[in-house]
Amino acid sequence: MSYTYGPGIGHLEFWVKDLEASLAFYSKLFPLIGWHALNRTSYSCGTHEIYFKEAPVLLHDSLGVRHICFHATSRQVVEQVGAWLQSINATIIRGPQAMPAYDAAYYTVDFRDPNGFVLEVAHMPETKL
Template sequence: MQPVIDHIEITVKDLNEAITFYDYFLPLVGFNLKNKAQAFIASHDKQVVEYTHPNFAIALTSPRESLKNEQVHRRRPGALHHLAFKAEKRADVDFIYHQLLAFNANIVAPPQLYPEYHQNYYAVFFKDPDGIKLEVVCQKGV
């Protein structure tokens, strides 16, 4: 078996706000919005929006009613710390950064080298509307 992720599902506070953000961001990293589907799963009392790609899928889901006012914090046990997308070139990281700026995304750190990870680690960090930390990274040399 190969260690390949099939899909990731992220619970968000405001599904419509998250859809606006991910509809903008995910095409920048290779997703096609034609491959987006929505469903209500009554047995789990949740609305789901799934973005599929041949490599993996990302789904956004509405919160359980009793938990809808909980605060997102990436350092809580069981929480997603961050999600990183691989870029082939540093120029791709820079391009996505500029697109995120144009969208008024919450930039945590602009593109730069992070030698504390390794000498070629070049990344931009930002957050989605729920404060979930995202990253686009190129780990190749110039």
């Protein structure tokens, strides 16, 4: 597969405390939301890449992204992610649930990965990017 890159984010690098635990988690989450493995530690949706590196000791204090929201192609995808999260006893912050305060069709689940990162999978067909 070949893609033409335009403006946007090329990749995100996640520093994780336990690479194997993170890969076990994301290798199940990403196929549910339409991402595919590029190699053992990298995943793509076709326009963006996320990869993981183990960094068990924090090298310096830093502030960063509060959470990452992944687009879901349907409410059913959000429901599938929610069911999977429940099956592995993940920490679910909220959802799956509608968020009419955001927009009438917004449907989301927010949760933590094995490192404590806050992630969201949301179906938001009326949101304009």
